[in-house]
Every structure is written in C-alpha cells, then in structure tokens.
Amino acid sequence: SINYDKIKEAAAYHPKPQDINYTYGTAGFRMKADLLDSVIFRVGILAVLRSKKLDSKTIGIMITASHNPEHDNGVKLVDPYGEMLEQSWENYATQLANAQTEDELVDVIKQIVSNNDIDESKPANIVYARDTRPSGPALVSALVDGLKSLNSKIIDFGVKTTPQLHYVTRCYNVQGTEDDYGEPTEEGYYKKLATAFRKVVEGKSRLTPIHIDAANGVGAPKMKELAKHIGDEYLEAVLVNDDYTTQGKLNYQCGADFVKTSQRLPFGSKIKHGDRAASFDGDADRIVYYYVDEDNTFKLLDGDKIAGLAGGFIIDLVKTAGLEGINVGVVQTAYANGSSTTYLEKVMNVPVSCVPTGVKHLHHEAEKYDIGVYFEANGHGTVLFSKKALKTIHSAEGQTAEQKEAIEKLRALTDLINQTVGDALSDLLLVEAILTNRQWSLKQWDQAYSDLPNRLVKVVVENRHIFKTTDAERKLLEPTGLQEQINELISKYKNGRSFVRPSGTEDVVRVYAEAATREECDELAYKVAGLVY
Ligand code: 16G
Ligand code: ZN
Known part of the structure; x- marks a missing residue:
C-alpha cells in the first residue's frame, strides 16, 4: 500500500x-x-x-x-x-x-x-x-x-512525438485482445503505418515530393524514420526545419501554428509554384498543407480542408464498398471556416457537429458516428472508426472487383489513421494517400471551396474568466449585453461571423471574425476586439 x-x-x-x-x-x-x-x-x-x-x-x-x-x-x-x-x-x-x-x-x-x-x-x-x-x-x-x-x-x-505516446499507451492496454492496436514499440508504429500506406496507394503513380517543415522538433527524426519504412518508391519526403538539436530553433518562425496564424511560408521554406508542402508543430500532432499559386500568393490548406478531403474520400469508399449502413459525420469547432461548413453540409451532404475547442470535445463527439472525422482548423484531427464500423469493414467481402478494392482500402485506412489522437505523421500519410488515389494537385484539392477571409485577434484583458460562452463557444453569456453589441456589428457585414472566447492555454481572450472580403473581415475583428477590451 x-x-x-x-x-x-x-x-x-x-x-x-x-x-x-x-x-x-x-x-x-x-x-x-x-x-x-x-x-x-x-x-x-x-x-x-x-x-x-x-x-x-x-x-x-x-x-x-x-x-x-x-x-x-x-x-x-x-x-x-x-x-x-x-x-x-x-x-x-x-x-x-x-x-x-x-x-x-x-x-x-x-x-x-x-x-x-x-x-x-x-x-x-x-x-x-x-x-x-x-x-x-x-x-x-x-x-x-x-x-x-x-x-x-x-x-x-x-x-517521441505526442501521438506516438498515445499510440503506445493504447497498444499496451489492448495487447492480445480482439482490439489489438499493434506492437507497443516505435518500430511497431512505423511498420503499421507504412504497411497500410503502401496498401492504399498500391498501383497508383507516386506524387511529386512533399516538402515538410518539421518545426525543428521531434517530428523531424520521426518523419525520416517513417519515410525509410515506407520507401522512396511510394513517398518522397523532403524535410526543412529538421534541426532539432540546436537550441533556440524549435517552433521559431516555423511549424504548423506559425503558418496557420501568420498565413505565410515558414522561415527556411523555398517552395515555388507547383511544389507541395506541409508543416508539423513542435510535438507533431498537428499538420497544415500549403502551396504558392501562379501569382505567388500563399495558399493554406488547413484542418478544415483536410476534414473535407478525408470525409469525401471515406464517403466515396463506403458507398463504393456497398456499406450503406455506415454513417459518416464531421466534427468541427467555431474556428472552422464558414465556407468549409457550408461545403460539408450543402455540397457533400454530411452531418456536421460543432463543439467547444479542445481535442477531448471533438474526440467524444466524433465517437457518436460510425465513422467520425474531426479536425480543428489549426490542423489537429483524426478519424475514428466505431466498433460497428470496424466489424463491418473487416467482415465485408464485396461482390465486384470494385467493391473488394474499396473494402481493402477502408481496411488499410483503419490502420493508417492514428485513432487515438491527431497525428501529423499519420495525417500526412492519409492526405498523401488520398491525393495519390485521386491524382490531385494541392490546387485541385483546394478547389472544393474558397475560405472566407478570416482573422484571429488576441486581446489582453484584466480577467479573462468573466467571459462565459455557450453554443459551442459561438455566443457569450457574460459579460451581459456584450453579445448583443457583437451581433449588431456582425449584422453590418456580408457573410459576417464573429465570436469571442477566453483562451484555455494563454491569459488572453480570442476574437475570431470572418466576412466576405479581407477589409470587412479585418474591420469586424478589430471592432469586436474593441468591444472586448
Ligand atoms: C490546445 C488544444 C487544441 C486547441 C488549443 C486551443 C489539445 C490536445 N490541444 O492546444 O486542441 O486548439 O488548445 O487553445 O486539446 P486556446 O484555448 O488557447 O485557444
Ligand atoms: Zn502539438
């Protein structure tokens, strides 16, 4: 005792x-x-x-x-x-x-x-x-x-990366049971992902290299190890910001959070038009993609875009496989771009739920679907397969060659995706596998919808705990009267949307705004920030 x-x-x-x-x-x-x-x-x-x-x-x-x-x-x-x-x-x-x-x-x-x-x-x-x-x-x-x-x-x-620790924790606890999740080792993790990746892309032409900014963090050595297990003939990964030993470099002007927040290329990236690129964060549980357009503009493919890509691919596979009884849903937070929600609901006809910020909220909501895709706009996310979905996918046989192939791919996806938590390495392979199957460039992927211009502002206040939210953080309950003032501002902007929430990780209040144009969006963000201050 x-x-x-x-x-x-x-x-x-x-x-x-x-x-x-x-x-x-x-x-x-x-x-x-x-x-x-x-x-x-x-x-x-x-x-x-x-x-x-x-x-x-x-x-x-x-x-x-x-x-x-x-x-x-x-x-x-x-x-x-x-x-x-x-x-x-x-x-x-x-x-x-x-x-x-x-x-x-x-x-x-x-x-x-x-x-x-x-x-x-x-x-x-x-x-x-x-x-x-x-x-x-x-x-x-x-x-x-x-x-x-x-x-x-x-x-x-x-x-290790954070998702590798999540992976191994699960492995230890289910080893030898019917829920076995793989070998509880780093090697076991690479083997599981690499084997699944090769299965999903087998027979398709390899894409051009993927340029990965590893934020000078643990994702660098781990991505190199994973790429070795996959093999050059399936995936060509080129790393920048892979110096994880020199002090002062970690996350400095690079990484997924820097790229998402500042909406520009990370320091050290030399990509040109036609190149494909992605950034991990410092512990490799987030990923965003990006490219530069003909006219040299920076184009971001964030977590919302990944949710759309993954959701679309999985829905197609489920249909082709003839597994109509399996439902697929997407979970987002208030930070999801309005265009992404419209696209998912109206074009793809997928149910979308909105929950408060933080992985635990997304994860639990995603468990309510047979296949639940969840992503935060910041690039943290994964796909969960329920017991029912796993059982169906693993026992399905399929009549036609097309059905059999779709079932095989779904099976491989259940191994490729780290279902414990968002995982930059696993998510990279998921995106690469889908793009390889579709033979899409980043631009083709990006064409599904255009993001509304958006802005995130930090406001330092005396006491952030007086801000109380409801409706998945989209509305303020307190301080009383503030939400009405925000509503009034929003009503003046085309496609205007804005919300205020206290940060859970920093001593600040965050203000998010989006609107039809960059100017209107910025104006809305600063006006709402002015109300909060
Ligand atoms: C944490 C969350 C992340 C969320 C962020 C929001 C986990 C593992 N991570 O990093 O999901 O997006 O906080 O931070 O839950 P904020 O509350 O400061 O905006
Ligand atoms: Zn992280």
Missing part, C-alpha cells in the same frame, strides 16, 4: 513555488519550464493513482509544450485507450499541483484515494515520453521521483 512518509520525503525535493496557481487546462499543464518541477512530480503521483483506480491499466504521460516557445514545457496524462485524461480527474491534477506543503499534498492524495475507492495495493503501470525541449530531461527526473515515491512499474519511451 501507499507509504505516505516516503511521498513526503520525496516531495520535499520538489517544493511548490509560492504564489503560483496552476490549472490543468485544455492542454494539461503548460508554462515556463522552470515553474514545472513540482507540478511534474505530482503529475507522476496522479498517474499512479489513476492506474491503480483503473485496475493497473497503463497510463501515459507526455512532457511537451507543443507549438509553444522553446523555453516553455508542459505535461499531460493519457488514459488507457490513448484518449485524454477523463475530465473529472483534471480537477485532481489541479488540486495536487496547488498543494503548498508536503502535508497538504498527502491530504489531497488521501482524499483522491478515498473519493475513488482506490485499492492502494494494486500495482500501477506507467509509460512516459518527452519531446526534444532542452528542459525535458530535468523534468523527466522530477517525474520519475514522483512515480517512484509510489512504487509503480515505469516504462521510459524516450523522445
């Missing part, structure tokens, strides 16, 4: 700084790395409790701050099937992190144990990984101190 004196002793080496209030938010804990030592120690403790609670299932821990600056870091917990930590436990994470003294810490632990009827004697299993940040190794040792203070069985998965 739990030795509380041992915990106190270990915790004394990882004191909580005074005057800091930590919150486990949308992306776990995330902030300047030098404030995280005590937090990570305590996250280790929470992971052990979670594993004990879930009958010794393996819990994953990822140390990363994704697209944030290099000096930041963060940590999040991964539940047994590779999903985000169950929401009701986020509160425990926050409570543990904020316990000021060792005695308070032990009190919180005891409370979690008793609230959840945790059997203290159950063994605990943990797997952890980190990205390439220089602060990673020191934080890992704080984590290990936390884990060891409770005698858990620990697997160090090393330097």
